[in-house]
Amino acid sequence: PVIAGVGAEVFNLYDGMNVASGAYSVSQGHHTVATGDYSVAQGHWTMATGMASKASGLLAMATGNYSAADGTRTLASKNNCHAEGDTTKATAPSAHSEGNETVASGNVSHAEGWKTKATGIASHAEGEGTIAAGRGQTAMGRWNVSDTSSKLLVGIGTSDTARKNGFKVSSTGQGYFASDVYANDSKKLATEEFVTTSIENKQDKITDTLILADAITGARY
Numbered sequence: 001p002v003i004a005g006v007g008a009e010v011f012n013l014y015d016g017m018n019v020a021s022g023a024y025s026v027s028q029g030h031h032t033v034a035t036g037d038y039s040v041a042q043g044h045w046t047m048a049t050g051m052a053s054k055a056s057g058l059l060a061m062a063t064g065n066y067s068a069a070d071g072t073r074t075l076a077s078k079n080n081c082h083a084e085g086d087t088t089k090a091t092a093p094s095a096h097s098e099g100n101e102t103v104a105s106g107n108v109s110h111a112e113g114w115k116t117k118a119t120g121i122a123s124h125a126e127g128e129g130t131i132a133a134g135r136g137q138t139a140m141g142r143w144n145v146s147d148t149s150s151k152l153l154v155g156i157g158t159s160d161t162a163r164k165n166g167f168k169v170s171s172t173g174q175g176y177f178a179s180d181v182y183a184n185d186s187k188k189l190a191t192e193e194f195v196t197t198s199i200e201n202k203q204d205k206i207t208d209t210l211i212l213a214d215a216i217t218g219a220r221y
Contacts, residue, residue, distance in 0.1 A: 022051075036065070050079070064093075106132075112221065122150065129163075129218075130155050 018020060020027035021039075025034035025048070030220075031053075032041035039048035039055075039062070046055040047071075052078070053062035053069075060069040065089070067076035074083040074097075080106070081097075088097040088111075095104035095111075095118070102111040103127075107152035109118035109125075109132070116125035116132075117132075123132035125139045132139040134148040144155025146164045156166035156178070166178045182188050 022048075036062075050076075127155070129157070129160060 018027040018032050020034045022035050022039050023037040025036065025038065026040045027034045028042040029046070030044045033047045034041040036048055036050045036053050038052040039050065041048040041127040042056045043060065044058045046057060048055040048062045049097040050063050050065040050067050053065065053067045053093050054082045055069045058072045058076065060071060060074045062069040062076045064076055064081055066080050067078065068082045069076040069158060070084040071086055071088065072088045074085065075089045076083040076093065077091045078093045080093055082167065083090040083097045085098050086100045088099060089103045090097040091105045094108040095106065096103040097111045099113045101115045102113060104111040104118045106118055106120045109120065109123045111118040111125045113127045115129045116127060116195045118125040118132045119136050121135045123137045125132035126141050127142055129143040129144040130139040130141060131144060133146045136147050136152060137151055137153065139153040139155065142157035143157030143159060143163045144153045145165045147153060147168065150168040151157055151171055152169040153165055153169040155164065157163040164178065168176050177196045180188055216218060
C-alpha cells in the first residue's frame with residue numbers, strides 16, 4: 001500500500017519491512033518503523049521517529065521527542081506531547097489530545113471528546129465540537145462560539161454552522177447567560193433592568209396615589 005500524509009516518505013521507503021534503526025529502538029508488528037533512538041513502534045503501519053518516542057496501534061505517528069501516539073491515525077508531532085484515540089492530533093509541545101477527531105495545537109493544551117480543538121496556550125476543550133482559543137481558557141458543552149477573551153465558555157450549539165454560547169465568564173469574572181437564570185430549579189432570578197423597572201413603576205404608582213388622595217381630601221404632602 002502507498003501511505004500519504006505526514007511521514008509518508010518514511011513509510012513508503014520501508015514498505016514491507018519492520019525497521020528498528022534507532023539506537024536501542026524496538027519495532028514490532030507489521031510494517032512498523034522505529035528510527036528514533038530509544039523509540040518503540042508497534043502494531044500496523046506505525047512510526048516512531050522522535051527520540052524515546054512511542055507509536056502503537058494503526059497508522060500512529062510519534063515524530064516529536066519523548067512523544068506518544070496511540071490508537072488509530074493519531075499524530076504526536078512535538079516534544080513531550082501525546083495523542084490517543086481515533087484521528088487525534090497533538091501538535092504543540094506538551095499538548096494532549098484524546099477521543100475522536102480532536103486537536104491540541106496550543107502549548108500545554110488539552111483536547112478531549114469529539115471534534116474539539118484546544119488552540120490557546122494552556123487551554124482545555126472538552127465535549128462536542130468545542131473550541132478553546134484563549135490562553136488558559138476552558139470550553140465545554142457543544143459547539144461554542146470561539147472567544148479568545150473569555151476564561152470559561154459553555155456551548156449549547158448544535159453543529160459547526162450553528163454555534164452558540166449558553167454561558168461565559170469574562171477575564172474580569174463577569175458572568176453572561178444567554179437566557180434566564182434560575183435558583184433551586186424554579187425561582188427565576190431578576191435582572192438589574194427588571195428590578196430597576198419594578199422600582200420605578202412602584203414609585204410612579206405611589207406618586208399617582210398621593211396625587212389622587214390630594215385631589216380628594218385636599219391634603220398636602
